[in-house]
Amino acid sequence: MTEKAVHQDAPALTDEELRTLDAHWRAANYLAAGQIYLMANPLLTEPLRAEHIKPRLLGHWGTSPGLNLVYTHLNRVIKARDLDVLCVWGPGHGGPAVLAGSWLEGSYSETYPDVSRDAAGMGRLFRQFSFPGGVPSHVAPETPGSIHEGGELGYSLAHAYGAAFDNPDLLVACVIGDGEAETGPLATSWHSTKFLDPVHDGAVLPILHLNGYKIANPTVLSRLPEDELDALLRGYGHDPLYVEGDDPAEVHRALAAALDESLDRIARAQRAARAEGTAERPAWPMIVLRTPKGWTGPAEVDGEPVEGTWRAHQVPLAGVRDNPAHLRQLEQWLRSYRPQELFGPDGRPGPDVVACVPEGGKRLGASPHANGGLLVRALPIPSLDDFAVPVDKPGTTLHEPTRVLGSLLRQVMADTRESRNFRLVGPDETASNRLQAVFDASGKAWQAATLPVDEHLDRHGRVLEILSEHLCQGWLEGYLLTGRHGLFSCYEAFVHIVDSMVNQHIKWLKTSRTLSWRAPVASLNYLLTSHVWRQDHNGFSHQDPGFVDHVLNKSPEVVRVYLPPDANTLLSVADHALRSRDYVNVIVAGKQPCFDWLTMEQARDHCARGAGIWDWAGTENGGEPDVVLACAGDVPTQEVLAAAQLLRRHLPGLAVRVVNVVDMTRLLPRDDHPHGMGDFEYDGLFTADKPVIFAYHGYPWLIHRLAYRRTGHGNLHVRGYKESGTTTTPFDMVVRNDLDRYRLVMDVIDRVPGLAVRAAAVRQAMADARTRHQAWIRAHGTDLPEVADWTWEG
Known part of the structure; x- marks a missing residue:
């Protein structure tokens, strides 16, 4: 333990609690390793043979023990405190761990009855992982309890804050891998503390998992001097707690204490803001969890160190079908978890394993917040006729289309004042894009210091502005996937910054559409303005209309692109997009004065035709x-x-x-x-x-x-x-x-x-x-x- 390791003031874990937590963790580690290697003999009821091993070994072991540890301990606090918790699993390829946790709690078998919580189901769980016709190695849409695809790194913390906005009773835990922490989007996401309203929003608990290595290199944050890392995290607005070690019992006790202390601090901060009216921005807790990469796996393979090194990242023992020594070492590794103590003869998890598991919708894999379509409510959109511009003759009057839309959005914002299920996000451009009418209904979310010259800053605002397109995108994705509505307004040329992020969201929606248990969520709506033809003042650097090309390369069942020619057609298109589900809608419209061509009635008909x-x-x-x-x-x-x-x-x-x-x-x-x-x-x-x-x-x-x-x-x-x-x-x-x-x-x-x-x-x-x-x-x-x-x- 380091000097900054947390010390528990509340009663420590009892020996019984420690024993059952460790049983759950060992069972999850066994299941994670089994998914990577086994296609038969799931309970090791006979000696392990080459034919029991998958012909292609795919998956990532290195991050799995740490994720399993977090899953185990979140179970404990959820059950003990009766919490509503959503967990965003950031480390890439962490699928084996999260699948293991959801299978142990039963939510996986409820979602996929053929993968039952017994020996036969365990065999299917193992075989399907990274196998043709099976499931991917990431925490993907197929994974119960997930809103975050772990394939591309950097977006977990933004998704977590998006899920917490306007969700006052929700705790969002977010496990951040130390490789992921090196990305630009993640580095910016730490600033979300300046936008989280402790009155109307839930809480986010970041858990920075430092296991030391990426695929082949050490990670930056894991090699920082401890004081430097602490100063960095405090500078971001967090009050970090540290858990470190390689002794399971000590780490269990320390992590339990850190979680209890974190949740107590969160409760105090929310109580101060909600009941006592405190306006000071809290120093929100976070946990730095430092454990070996590939913990509990092979310490050495062929004389080379593995546990605690980059060699544990993927498959620590790769030649098990052809190398008898590796096969024996794999069997020793799997049996080290003592599966006969963890699972009954029928393969069901034993009482000790599930002692910490919460029930029903409290389970991480069953949280309705991770299946936002179950929670989404229709957005109240007023009659377009109330906002339409009059057109007596085409092409003789002019309006700024986005300014007209801004009046409609102002009413939407006003009509969702109580439900708080609509947000407008953008990189410091709401007024620039002529949408400032929304400030009459809601200001800009802001928890940092203010000055007398500031305008429209509001501790409880639902307009989110930060000069990071990545963060805007991540916030809105998390918000939508947990059952709310929103619009992303951006300069056309710079929305390319999120090209890769929209790729991932489109893939998520495409896959979700094939899963009957995932209910449709509100569409991701882009309003691209300040466009190429009216960036004559800013010049060449601001002129790029190619986002449409990028989006139209993607899954046709998901993507839609609209180019309304005037204000009334923009109203009609926006009305359709805001009501839609499971799409990515791209709307390109001008903010400069534009001729009015169609009446509202004509615009509706024209937009319906397309x-x-x-x-x-x-x-x-x-x-x-x-x-x-x-x-x-x-x-x-x-x-x-x-x-x-x-x-x-x-x-x-x-x-x-x-x-x-x-x-x-x-x-x-x-x-x-x-x-x-x-x-x-x-x-x-x-x-x-x-x-x-x-x-x-x-x-x-x-x-x-x-x-x-x-x-x-x-x-x-x-x-x-x-x-x-x-x-x-x-x-x-x-x-x-x-x-x-x-x-x-x-x-x-x-x-x-x-x-x-x-x-x-x-x-x-x-x-x-x-x-x-x-x-x-x-x-x-x-x-x-x-x-x-x-x-x-x-």
Whole structure:
């Protein structure tokens, strides 16, 4: 024990409690090792033979004993104190331990009756682990009691705080591996203490598990001098308790004392805030648990040290099917847990093993908070008509779409004041993205110091702002997976920071959909604004529309992408997204003044279709079009309509169809996406043989990828962002990327048969307008008056 190791003031564990806790821990260690190695002979009722061993040994032993220890001791305090506890298991590949704990408590067998809590079920538990048709080595969606996929490291603590927000009666324990603690997202997550409201939120108890090594290298925090580590954790706002050692009895006693002390401190802090009105931010407890990597496993293999080294990370004995000495050593290892004392002849856990296990929904594997769809309630969304902008004539009035949405979100925030089941998160951009109306209903969560110049900071606020997209994403994922609703607002270019995180969440939802016992949760909703076409003031560094491409690569049953062209369509899309379940919805909308095109009724119909003809904008007059002008996104829509107006003026005999796309997945074939169009529907909208000039918000090749199997794909010409950006005027951005109205008219002339000669003068006039534009902005610093003052004159 170190000098800072916790000393228990309350009564120590009795010998009987110690004996039963150790029995549970040994049983969990046996089950964890058995999952890695065995496909038969689960209770070792006969000598271990090579045919009992899996042909491919997959899994990770090193972290499992520590996770088993935490599982055992959380059981004790849950049962003793009648707590509601959710545990987030951060260390990667910790699946064997958590599966072992849920099997011992019975929640696994209740979820999967074929993996019964007896010898036959133990055999299935072992065989299925990292086996074809079985379960993965991570703590995955298939694992009862989990909200966190352990495959990619760094997100556990953010998920834990997200689960604790607005969950005042919940304790969220979070085991953080010391490898995981080296990641950027985890390092930022420690600052969540400045946002946790002790009145309305639950508590998070971080348990930093220092076992010394990653796959092949020592971990940074495990090698810090003790005073330096202590100063770091205190600087983050925690009051750490230390548990250290390799003697099981001593560690059991110390961990029990540390947990009791931590829970007493949490209870005092919550009581002070809730009953006594204390406003001071608590120094929340945490536990630093330092135990050997691969503890209780082989000390040496082939003369090389294993326990307490990086060699224990995965499979300590890898050649057991071919190496008789390794097979004997594996058998000695497994029998060292004395399974005959832990399990009856029928394979059921003995009374000592389950003495510490709580009952019913208190069990870690049965917590309803880990299956948030069981708890989610419908979000009260008011009538859109109360927030819609009036549109007497298309393209003559302007509104800031996100500001209009902000009024709706303000009402949602107000209507959830009592239920506290909705949060808005974003990296310091709520007001920048024109959503500041929400501050009339809720301020920004803040537990740190305040100054007189600060605005909208609120100890009980439900708007979460921190300049870390990782932390915003992790908070919201934890919040949604435990049964609540939310929206993530972000600058379009910088949402890429969470590319990898959204990958993991999409995979989680895809897998969850295949599990009948997991109830659907509220969708993860992104509002991407400050987008590429109106980042003319910030320049090239702020211009990247590629998140849509990234998301549309993912599971089609989960992902949805919407590009509403005006304020009313944004309201309609947001209403749909906030009501939906088990999706990732990406909404791209502008915050700058944008033309109003559709009434609320028209917007509802158009968004329900996902893509449709705007009759009022075209000139086909019920006949067959000569060309289709298609658009997706607010700025492309404006440029297409301006181009249509130019064509109407200069080429009045040309039959032009205007098609607007709101739901990008409509472009996919029906076989590839639930929202996709059948070929007849697609050809009816875009034609099978006419030129289609498509003005798209993002990278043009995405449209080609979505539509490459369509009959008329050879006639499809897409204009979009092509990495030509700078600090310039708004219209110059579209000119630089050949998305402007003049270029679109030139594209029509170039691609409609017969127009190249007949409309040569018109094409020349369009090219001259582009040249005139370049001279004008350099002389005046503003866009051409004919562009800046343009309105629709259909």
